[in-house]
Amino acid sequence: MEDEMADIELLEQHLKKTSDISRQMTGILAKFDSRLVKLEKTIRPLHSATQSLTRLATNIDRTMESINSMASQKQDVVAEENLVLKGPKSGQLHLYVDALERLNANIAFQSGDPRAKETSRLVETGAKKLCQLYTKIVAEATSRPAIDPTNYLQSPDAFPALDEAAMNKLTPVVDALRKSPTPTTHPSHPGAAAILAVIQEAHAGYADMRSQWCKKAVDSGVRRILAAADTGTDRIAIGREFGMWVEGLLVLADAEYQTLQMCALLPTRDHIKDAFEIITRPLATVFSSSLSTLSSLVKKNLQSNIFMALAIYSSLSQSQDRYTDIMLRRTGRKENDLSTGIHSLKGVCIRSFPELLLEIKTPAMSPPTATPGRGEIGTGIADVTAMV
Incomplete structure (x- = not known):
């Protein structure tokens, strides 16, 4: 306890x-x-x-x-500015185009920024450099010797308006310039109007250069035909050769139209029509003047040249629809020189028939005389058939 x-x-x-x-x-x-x-x-x-x-x-x-x-x-x-100012280099076009696209993207994000104007001027410079390259390539391709289009009557699609090397160089340049800012596609871009003006100038320059080349391509052939018509003896062959020359002219014009659709910097319908009218203007002029010269020769000596007139009439009648499509509809041109020429030749041929029949009836009354392109007067059938 x-x-x-x-x-x-x-x-x-x-x-x-x-x-x-x-x-x-x-x-x-x-x-x-x-x-x-x-x-x-x-x-x-x-x-x-x-x-x-x-x-x-x-x-x-x-x-x-x-x-x-x-x-x-x-x-x-600064780096892109140096690249743009130097211009596109051979084999490095894609780098140049990429730089311009980045600058355009910066402008889109810098709306209202004072730096946007400076950048837009740089883009404008880049567009000018590309247009200069475009013009240079076209000029080099156009400086080559002209090609006779009558050599391609059997294979018109093979006519080389621009050679393959030139097309390979042009295609990426055209693609880049078609994407360039313009008032229609980029209304807020500060440099759109200036860039469009540069592109329009290059577009017009293409048409001018190609028109000169087309003129050279057909000039030598028609000069040879006119010289033969003035001094030659086989009038029927001359008339047929002129018809072949017209077909060659249409082959050339059609090839230029196809090429223009691929190379035009302004690919709208109206711009292509205007450019094609410029390209084919010398073709229409030389055709009109040469047909007028031949018609004058026929009228000057109807008895000697009637069969040449018939051969020309026959050939042009076969080309009328194609001429209307290529030289009129695609250009907006109103004057149909071919149709006018056909009607003129038709009138000449109709007026010549009474005289021709009278001449056929009189060989027994006088010795036969040879006529250039027709041989001796007789009642045989000439090697020309035409619906007049």
Whole structure:
């Protein structure tokens, strides 16, 4: 019993010590709480100030990123400017076109930015350089010797208006220029109007150069025919040769039209029609003048040249529909010189029949005389048949 009482007393002593320790710890924790409250009150203004500094630091970082980005873009623009100003190099046209496309993209994102005007001037310069390359390629191809189109009457689709090498060079240039900004496709582009003017000039230059080449291609042939008509003896052959020359002219014109559709910088229907009218203008002129010359020769000596007139009439009648399609519908030209010439020759032939019949009836009354292109007067059948 005494041992138990001693244990209880010992436990009570320990409990008292524990209670004292607990009170001391509670006091210490209470002091900690009060100090934490004071510390929080002290730190709160500092924290608020630190948040402002953090925002400032973030803004500074973003500003630096923007500056670095602008500097990088400026370096890119400078590099592209150097590339554009040098012009497209052989075998590197795609790099040049890619640079222009990036500059155009920058203009789209820089709407209202003063730098957009500077960039647009650079794009305009690039378009000029491409147009210069386009004109150079066309000029080199046009400087080659003219080709006689009558050599391709059996295979008109094979006529090489522009050789394959020139077409391979032109195609990517044409594709790039057709994508260039113009007022129609890019109304907000600062340089669209100036770029369109440059493209229009190159487009017109193509038509002028090709028209000169076409004139050279048909000139030598028609001069030979006119010389033969003036001095030759086989009038029927001369008339047929003129008909072949007209067919060759149409082969040439059709080939130029197909090439124009592939090479025109302004591929709209009206622009192609206007350009094709310019290209074929010398063809229409030389055809009209040569037909007029031949008609004058026929009228000057109807008896000698009637069969040449019939041969020309027959040949032109066969070419009338094709001439109307190529030289009139595709160009918008109103004057149908071929139809006018056919009607004129028809009238001449009809007027000549009474005289021809009278001449056939009189061989017995006088000795036969030879007529150039017709042989001796007789009642045989001439080697020309035409519906007049």
